[in-house]
Amino acid sequence: MSQPTPRVRFAPSPTGYLHVGGARTALFNWLFARKTGGTFVLRIEDTDQARSTEAHTQVILDGLRWLGLAWDEGPVFQGAEGARHRGDAERLLAEGKAYRCFCTKAELEAARKLSPNGGDGFKYDRRCLHLPADEIARRMAADLPFVIRFQMPDEEIAWDDAVHDRIRWHGRDLDDLVILRSDKTPIYNLAVVSDDIAMRITHVIRGDDHISNTPKQIALYRALGAPIPVFAHVPMILGADGKKLSKRHGATAVGDYQDKGILPAAMRNFLALLGWAPGEDREILAEADLIALFTLEAIQKKPAVFDPTKLEWMNGQYISAMAATVLEPEVRRHLSRLGVDPGDRSILAIIDAAKPRARTTSNLAERVAVRLDPTRAALEPKGQALIEKMGPAYRASLEHAIAALEPIGEADWTPEPIFAALKARADAHALKLGDAMQPIRVALTGDTVSEPVNELLAVVGRAAALATLRRAARGE
RNA sequence: GGCCCCAUCGUCUAACGGUUAGGACACCACUCUUUCACAGUGGUAAUACGGGUUCGAUUCCCGUUGGGGUCACCA
Numbered sequence: 001m002s003q004p005t006p007r008v009r010f011a012p013s014p015t016g017y018l019h020v021g022g023a024r025t026a027l028f029n030w031l032f033a034r035k036t037g038g039t040f041v042l043r044i045e046d047t048d049q050a051r052s053t054e055a056h057t058q059v060i061l062d063g064l065r066w067l068g069l070a071w072d073e074g075p076v077f078q079g080a081e082g083a084r085h086r087g088d089a090e091r092l093l094a095e096g097k098a099y100r101c102f103c104t105k106a107e108l109e110a111a112r113k114l115s116p117n118g119g120d121g122f123k124y125d126r127r128c129l130h131l132p133a134d135e136i137a138r139r140m141a142a143d144l145p146f147v148i149r150f151q152m153p154d155e156e157i158a159w160d161d162a163v164h165d166r167i168r169w170h171g172r173d174l175d176d177l178v179i180l181r182s183d184k185t186p187i188y189n190l191a192v193v194s195d196d197i198a199m200r201i202t203h204v205i206r207g208d209d210h211i212s213n214t215p216k217q218i219a220l221y222r223a224l225g226a227p228i229p230v231f232a233h234v235p236m237i238l239g240a241d242g243k244k245l246s247k248r249h250g251a252t253a254v255g256d257y258q259d260k261g262i263l264p265a266a267m268r269n270f271l272a273l274l275g276w277a278p279g280e281d282r283e284i285l286a287e288a289d290l291i292a293l294f295t296l297e298a299i300q301k302k303p304a305v306f307d308p309t310k311l312e313w314m315n316g317q318y319i320s321a322m323a324a325t326v327l328e329p330e331v332r333r334h335l336s337r338l339g340v341d342p343g344d345r346s347i348l349a350i351i352d353a354a355k356p357r358a359r360t361t362s363n364l365a366e367r368v369a370v371r372l373d374p375t376r377a378a379l380e381p382k383g384q385a386l387i388e389k390m391g392p393a394y395r396a397s398l399e400h401a402i403a404a405l406e407p408i409g410e411a412d413w414t415p416e417p418i419f420a421a422l423k424a425r426a427d428a429h430a431l432k433l434g435d436a437m438q439p440i441r442v443a444l445t446g447d448t449v450s451e452p453v454n455e456l457l458a459v460v461g462r463a464a465a466l467a468t469l470r471r472a473a474r475g476e
Numbered sequence: 477g478g479c480c481c482c483a484u485c486g487u488c489u490a491a492c493g494g495u496u497a498g499g500a501c502a503c504c505a506c507u508c509u510u511u512c513a514c515a516g517u518g519g520u521a522a523u524a525c526g527g528g529u530u531c532g533a534u535u536c537c538c539g540u541u542g543g544g545g546u547c548a549c550c551a
Binding site for chain 2: 108117175178181209213254275280304309310311314316350356382390422424440451454
């Protein structure tokens, strides 16, 4: 028998930004679809009218596009499918697999309070399941509000999870969940199953936190007589403290990383390696490699801690490997945010000079900005430390540099003559080259890290460089 | 608390039941470099604990401990 072409979906609810955990779930779905020649569907689960917004939907779509995760179908909006959801609920009711429950929220709340754990683990006592037919008719005639509850079968519910292997539950541990509210709108678990059936989803790849929903949903699939898809529950992403990643851990939205100057390719690469590894110690992987090597079975069972430092390292690898022309648009975006206008000046040479040391494009742009205009340089702690350590020698060294550089004309202001002049002066005055160079670097950039000093001087330009050195030599 | 999931360096991870338990980030040292970085080389660092099964357990089984998830007319 032939396997149907895989159909997967990413189904965020538009109640907030695109979380990195959600982004990774989307990425795994996308990788699986690309790998198998399947279809990646985007579904927006907006049945919670109170919390869903159009703005959130846009942020999520933008985030997916930024990451390069193109969907093949959709976005389809769950809220538009209310009639089908209701139809499925009523069908279960008609078939005796669900029942009307007239209990009010207040009644349920009271019962919950009286239960052993203050509501946790509370199970509905099925009092409405046993209502006589004439009583139901009486309440219906009286127009009393009711919900539709699914009658959870007393049987084993297990499945072969693609990442966890066999997971077993039992219906007796599960509540008779409400599937249709008294206002006839569907509850999440029904809407999801109804949609996944209608969309012919074959593989449900989602977060670990849905494991406890899966037995409920499988029971619904069975009751609806639909084939059960393959489930793959990917582990959570945690913060450094081992708790579920959330706002208090800092940046958790994909947009935050975009703003910080993380490249989409690096973000995608990093996220793919959180809970998944291709083997052979491979880490920097192009899109095609990611797709070729991806399998659900290789996904880790345990949660992964999000390490921003490694993300930045990886981003630096991508930045170093990219051509200045490719980086330029992004750098210019950050420059304008910094209020810097390069005017007619080409910034390609500056990008090339600065990119091996930058870990984010925003940091790269800051470095470019300082080279465009050294007066922007802010003294870093390490730069400050160097000045203090050298004492009077700092200014003396700068005086030597100025004396060496002034004779060089505008036309000869290139790395080689600059180096020759500095070297000659240092030799003549028995100055160690390190002591001659480092003060220039600090004066020009405020930092102790940059491209070679002669290249730095060339990139900054004669007039600006000399002016800055004179100012620094005067102690300004 | 019930139910469910999970457990290799600080972190991300590799290891047909047989390896000096490998790689990467971070950290330290050295080399290279006019300085800094990049890079290269080396180093510190892990199989949670206890029982089995086996000639032999990181690996299979059970238990303990620890961590996580979830228990709504939210999604």
